[in-house]
Structures are given as structure tokens and as C-alpha cells.
Amino acid sequence: MPNIQSRHCGLLSLANETLGEISSYLTRKPNDFSSFMTTCKRLDEVIAPVRYTSLTVEGPQGRHLLATLLSGSKTSIRYRLLVKRVWFRGYHDRELYLNVILLAELLQHTLNLIVLWMETSSLDNDRVVSRMRRFGVVRESLHPAFSIDDMTSDEGAMTPLTLPKLKYFRLSGSPKLLAVVHHRCIVELDVVNITMDHDEFATFVSTAEGTLLGDHLEILELRLATVVDIELANTVFSRAFPSYGLYLGAYV
Numbered sequence: 001m002p003n004i005q006s007r008h009c010g011l012l013s014l015a016n017e018t019l020g021e022i023s024s025y026l027t028r029k030p031n032d033f034s035s036f037m038t039t040c041k042r043l044d045e046v047i048a049p050v051r052y053t054s055l056t057v058e059g060p061q062g063r064h065l066l067a068t069l070l071s072g073s074k075t076s077i078r079y080r081l082l083v084k085r086v087w088f089r090g091y092h093d094r095e096l097y098l099n100v101i102l103l104a105e106l107l108q109h110t111l112n113l114i115v116l117w118m119e120t121s122s123l124d125n126d127r128v129v130s131r132m133r134r135f136g137v138v139r140e141s142l143h144p145a146f147s148i149d150d151m152t153s154d155e156g157a158m159t160p161l162t163l164p165k166l167k168y169f170r171l172s173g174s175p176k177l178l179a180v181v182h183h184r185c186i187v188e189l190d191v192v193n194i195t196m197d198h199d200e201f202a203t204f205v206s207t208a209e210g211t212l213l214g215d216h217l218e219i220l221e222l223r224l225a226t227v228v229d230i231e232l233a234n235t236v237f238s239r240a241f242p243s244y245g246l247y248l249g250a251y252v
Contacts, residue, residue, distance in 0.1 A: 052082040057099055058089040066102035069109075080106070085115040090128075092121045100128050104135035108161055115168040119193075122174040129179050136161040139183035141211070175200040178207075185212050188219040197225045209240040217241045 057066060069076050069083075088103055090096030107113065120128055132138045139161070169186050171177045172193035181189060196204065201224055208214040220241065 048079060049082050052079045054085040055083060056087045059095050063099050066106055069106055080109045081112055083110045084112055087117045089119045092123050096124055100131045104132050104137050107137055113163055113166050117170040119172040125174045125176040129176055132180055138179045178204055182207055182213055183211050185216040187216060189217060190221045192221045192223050195223045195225050205236055205240045214240050218243050
């Protein structure tokens with residue numbers, strides 16, 4: 001009888017929700033969390049969503065996390081499908097360049113990604129965008145004639161990355177990062193941490209007009225370097241972003 005009671009009163013007798021709540025207290029201690037999650041198959045199945053639904057990618061730990069998800073194992077493939085939110089942080093150092101490449105590669109496999117937040121140094125945005133473009137994360141409107149040379153090469157033409165469920169974007173850095181959101185069905189865009197001057201603002205609006213971004217955007221928060229006429233701005237926005245009820249939060 002004691003053996004039966006101990007068996008039914010152990011950790012694994014707890015409900016999945018309780019096990020998930022317990023694991024949430026270990027998220028700030030990656031080593032302890034991993035040890036807990038890999039104790040047995042059931043804990044892995046219950047706790048993996050807690051670990052991989054929302055990712056924070058920064059520094060060496062972020063690089064290790066990305067490398068784990070890109071290992072190609074059956075387990076890593078299952079984990080990648082759990083990813084719904086990614087917060088990428090990187091500053092002017094070697095880790096940023098390595099992590100951007102790994103992130104761009106990972107995005108090709110995160111088919112259920114809904115939210116992406118990129119926070120990078122303005123000094124590095126050219127390189128960040130360049131690496132994102134190389135992996136098809138940056139989508140561009142190009143005539144097929146531009147791809148003729150690529151199609152005849154051994155590598156073939158680059159395929160733009162779709163990310164079908166990605167709806168929410170938040171960017172911090174310079175306006176150059178906006179290249180990542182163009183030609184995507186984004187519903188909410190927060191770029192309040194990017195200060196745009198008049199030319200950068202005009203480029204963003206004109207590039208979005210008549211594209212997937214312009215047709216789908218419903219909530220936009222941005223920061224301008226100078227004061228603009230609200231009535232004129234509303235006229236411009238209503239044409240570029242025709243979605244009914246667009247919420248615009250503009251800060252100076």
C-alpha cells in the first residue's frame with residue numbers, strides 16, 4: 001500500500017497545467033529548466049510549450065538556443081513548430097552577426113510565428129538587413145526579369161520567406177529595419193522606438209502603399225522627428241493604409 005500511495009502522489013501525478021506553472025518559475029534559470037524538462041517524456045511534452053512558445057534571443061545563450069532549434073533532430077523540428085513569439089536583441093558585437101544569421105535561418109522553419117520583436121543597434125542595421133535579405137526574410141517587389149540570372153545559376157533563384165501567421169511586428173533601431181516588414185500581411189506595427197525624419201516617413205508610407213502591408217495594417221505606432229499636420233497626415237495614411245479603422249499612434 002505505501003508503494004502505491006507514493007507512486008500516485010509523485011510529481012507526475014500533477015495536472016499538466018500545474019506542471020507548466022511550476023516550470024514557469026525556472027525560465028530564468030536555463031540549466032535548471034532544461035534539466036527539469038528533460039527528466040522524462042511526459043515533462044518534455046508538457047513543458048516544451050512553456051520553453052519554446054516565446055523565445056528571447058540575446059548573446060551566447062541566444063546563440064545556443066538557436067543552434068539547438070536548428071540541429072535538425074526530430075525533437076528540434078517539433079520545438080520549432082511551437083515558436084509563436086521571438087524577441088531578438090543584439091548590439092554592436094560579434095554575437096549580433098552570428099545570431100542574425102541563425103535567426104534568419106530559423107525563421108524559415110517557424111511556420112506558426114505570430115510576433116517578432118527586433119531590437120538592434122542603429123550602427124548594425126545595414127548588416128542586419130543584408131543578412132535578412134540573403135535568407136529571403138526581406139521581401140521585395142521585383143520584376144521576374146531580375147531573376148533570370150539567378151534561375152540559370154547552380155544555386156537557383158532565392159525564394160522569399162512567407163511566414164503565413166506573422167501578424168505583429170515591433171522594431172527598435174533605425175528606419176532601415178522597416179525593410180523587414182514590407183510586402184507582409186502585418187496587422188500591427190510598433191516602430192515608436194525608431195525616430196523617422198520627413199524623408200524616412202515619406203519613404204515608409206510610399207513603399208507600403210498598394211502592397212500587402214498597406215492593405216492589411218490596422219494598428220500603427222510611430223515616432224516622427226518633426227511635427228506634421230494631422231489632417232494632411234490622415235489623408236496620406238487613408239490612401240496608403242485603407243484598412244477600415246486604422247489606429248494611428250504618432251509621437252514627436
